[in-house]
Structure formats: structure tokens, C-alpha cells
Amino acid sequence: MDHSHAPEKELHHGEEHSFSTKAIWRTFWILLIITVVELILAIWYYETDFLPKHFLNGIFVIGTLAKAFFIVAEFMHLKYELKNLVMTIAIPAMLFIWFLGAFLWDGTSYRHLRNEYDRNHLEKSKVKVVKEKEEGKKPGSME
Amino acid sequence: MAQPVPAGQKWWSGGKSPFNLEYGKLMMWYFLMSDAFTFGAFLISYGTIRISSNSWPDPNEVFRSFPVVGQMHIPLAFVSLMTFILIMSSVTMVLAVGAGHQNDRKAVMKWMIFTILGGLAFLGCQAWEWTHLRGEGAWWGMNPFMNIDGSQSSTNFTNFFFTITGFHGFHVLSGVVINIIMLIMTWKGVFDQKGHYLMIEKAGLYWHFVDLVWVFVFTCFYLL
Numbered sequence: 001m002d003h004s005h006a007p008e009k010e011l012h013h014g015e016e017h018s019f020s021t022k023a024i025w026r027t028f029w030i031l032l033i034i035t036v037v038e039l040i041l042a043i044w045y046y047e048t049d050f051l052p053k054h055f056l057n058g059i060f061v062i063g064t065l066a067k068a069f070f071i072v073a074e075f076m077h078l079k080y081e082l083k084n085l086v087m088t089i090a091i092p093a094m095l096f097i098w099f100l101g102a103f104l105w106d107g108t109s110y111r112h113l114r115n116e117y118d119r120n121h122l123e124k125s126k127v128k129v130v131k132e133k134e135e136g137k138k139p140g141s142m143e
Numbered sequence: 144m145a146q147p148v149p150a151g152q153k154w155w156s157g158g159k160s161p162f163n164l165e166y167g168k169l170m171m172w173y174f175l176m177s178d179a180f181t182f183g184a185f186l187i188s189y190g191t192i193r194i195s196s197n198s199w200p201d202p203n204e205v206f207r208s209f210p211v212v213g214q215m216h217i218p219l220a221f222v223s224l225m226t227f228i229l230i231m232s233s234v235t236m237v238l239a240v241g242a243g244h245q246n247d248r249k250a251v252m253k254w255m256i257f258t259i260l261g262g263l264a265f266l267g268c269q270a271w272e273w274t275h276l277r278g279e280g281a282w283w284g285m286n287p288f289m290n291i292d293g294s295q296s297s298t299n300f301t302n303f304f305f306t307i308t309g310f311h312g313f314h315v316l317s318g319v320v321i322n323i324i325m326l327i328m329t330w331k332g333v334f335d336q337k338g339h340y341l342m343i344e345k346a347g348l349y350w351h352f353v354d355l356v357w358v359f360v361f362t363c364f365y366l367l
Binding site: 129 | 148163233
């Protein structure tokens with residue numbers, strides 16, 4: 001029972017001199033600035049359509065990954081841990097990126113294939129919602 | 144940067160922690176990994192369904208309300224406020240951990256109180272957002288919004304929104320509860336007696352994880 005406490009204290013002391021309030025506030029400002037920039041771009045796009053949405057999405061994803069990196073590295077202190085521990089987190093995360101990419105690719109393929117082989121689905125998805133008081137009858141519907 | 148593993152030591156022969164980390168902290172990291180995979184699976188399923196759909200509602204149209212201003216439309220403003228609140232509470236949490244390193248009980252309590260208030264504010268905001276959307280006719284199985292191209296939208300949109308933000312909100316709630324317990328333990332001097340504030344660090348990891356998930360939820364639902 002006794003020796004389980006001593007190692008905790010030793011490990012604890014090892015981390016002390018790497019804690020810096022300055023780095024924390026710097027990280028805060030970085031997170032805030034990235035978020036504000038993303039919001040400005042989003043609202044600007046909403047008003048003016050100044051960039052293709054795909055390109056904008058790419059910027060958002062990069063901004064999000066940057067924020068995630070800073071939160072994990074600085075707030076959660078992972079940057080200062082032993083490299084092997086960092087790897088046990090980083091490598092599954094990278095495999096996860098692959099997971100994401102694979103499923104988005106699959107979803108895209110599904111959309112294309114379905115639109116090609118199920119014309120009914122494609123046409124139905126093009127019908128606009130009718131906003132009149134009469135029961136949302138859509139042109140081309142069976143009712 | 145990341146510390147390289149010092150050579151000449153047998154890290155894996157027992158008797159010491161191979162990652163130079165307390166057991167509880169290491170296990171918290173791996174619990175967070177499992178939780179990250181759960182959230183990740185939810186978000187990836189959202190992304191897959193969305194990208195396989197021919198069209199989807201425009202977040203700028205759906206999320207444009209703000210408390211107090213009535214019918215005025217300010218796209219994304221409210222969710223920005225929520226993001227700011229959560230990031231701030233993450234900062235106060237780190238400051239609490241820092242105070243714990245200095246064994247400064249009063250400072251730990253101060254920063255934990257701020258963190259708890261931030262968490263409660265976020266929950267309040269999320270509750271307002273849910274109530275407001277519910278008032279507009281949105282809920283599981285009910286979607287009053289149309290797609291960005293004007294076509295009829297499916298209930299996938301609201302189902303995913305409420306499920307994922309609900310799951311995240313549940314984590315915020317449990318995080319607040321854990322933080323309150325940490326506060327009480329600090330106040331009672333439990334950590335002074337142990338000689339270390341490591342438990343605050345572990346609670347801190349959980350809280351930062353909650354913030355991290357929000358960053359992704361915010362991006363997926365409100366920006367993309």
C-alpha cells in the first residue's frame with residue numbers, strides 16, 4: 001500500500017516545471033482567434049457567397065483540427081508527456097482520420113449510385129416544398 | 144516537446160509506470176479515447192448520412208436565434224457564445240490544475256467554481272437552444288426546416304442534431320457533477336491530506352475532452 005503513493009508524488013513533481021500559465025493563455029487566444037475567423041468566414045459566406053463551399057469547408061476542418069491539436073497538446077498537457085504515450089493517442093487518432101475519410105467516400109459513392117439507378121429518388125429530391133396554405137401538394141406527386 | 148523515453152531504464156519490467164504517469168491518469172486517457180471513438184462514430188455516421196443525401200438544411204437558416212432579441216435573426220451568434228463559454232471554462236480548469244500543482248487550496252477552489260459556472264452556463268444555453276427549436280416544431284422525428292435547395296428535408300437532420308448535442312450535453316452535465324465533487328473534496332482538504340491534487344488533473348482531462356468534442360460538434364453542425 002505504501003509504495004503506491006510514493007511513485008505518484010515522484011511523477012507529479014516531474015511535471016511541475018513544465019506548467020506555464022503563459023502557454024495556457026496563449027493557447028486560449030489562439031483558440032479564440034481561430035474560432036472568430038471561422039465565424040467571420042461563415043457569416044461572410046452566408047451574405048456574399050464569396051468562396052466555393054467546399055473550399056470553405058476545408059478551411060473549417062483545418063481550423064477545427066488545429067483547435068483540437070492545441071486543446072489536447074496544451075490544455076490536456078499531452079505535448080509534455082513521454083513520446084510513447086503520445087503515440088498511443090496519436091496513432092489511433094490517425095487511423096480515425098482514415099475511418100472518417102472512408103465513410104465520407106462511401107456516402108458520396110452511395111449518393112451517386114442511388115441517383116443514377118433510382119431516378120425516382122433523384123426526381124423526388126428535386127421537388128420543392130410548396131409553402132401555400134393548401135396541403136403541401138407537390139407537383140408530380142401521386143395525390 | 145514530447146519527452147523522449149530515457150534510455151538505459153527498464154520501463155516495462157514492472158515496479159514503475161511505463162509512461163511515467165500515475166495509473167488513474169493513464170486510464171483516464173484511455174477512457175477518453177474510447178469516448179472519443181463513440182462520439183467519432185456518431186459524428187461520422189452523421190457525416191455519412193449527410194453526404195449521401197441530395198440536400199440538407201442550411202445551418203445559417205436554422206440556427207439564427209438569440210435569447211432576448213426576439214425575432215431578430217443573427218446566424219451562428221448564439222452557438223459562438225456557447226463555444227466561447229466552454230473554451231473559457233477549459234482555461235479556468237487548467238488554472239485550477241496549475242493551482243493544484245502549487246498546492247494552493249483556495250485558488251483551486253476559486254478556479255473550480257468558475258469552471259462549474261461555465262459548465263452550467265453552457266448547459267443553460269443548450270437548454271434554451273433546444274427549447275427554442277422545439278418551439279419551432281423540431282424534435283426527434285419532426286423536422287420543420289427545408290433543405291437549402293428548397294426541397295423537402297428528412298428527419299435525419301433533427302434526429303442527428305438532438306441525439307449528438309444531447310449526448311454531448313449529457314457529458315457536460317456529468318462533467319459539472321464531477322467538478323462539483325472535486326470542489327467539495329478540495330474544500331474538505333482531502334487533497335491536502337493526500338499531498339497531491341492529481342484527481343483535479345484527471346477531472347481536468349475529462350473536462351477538456353468535453354470541450355474538444357464540442358469543437359467538433361460545432362464545426363459539423365453549424366459550420367460545414
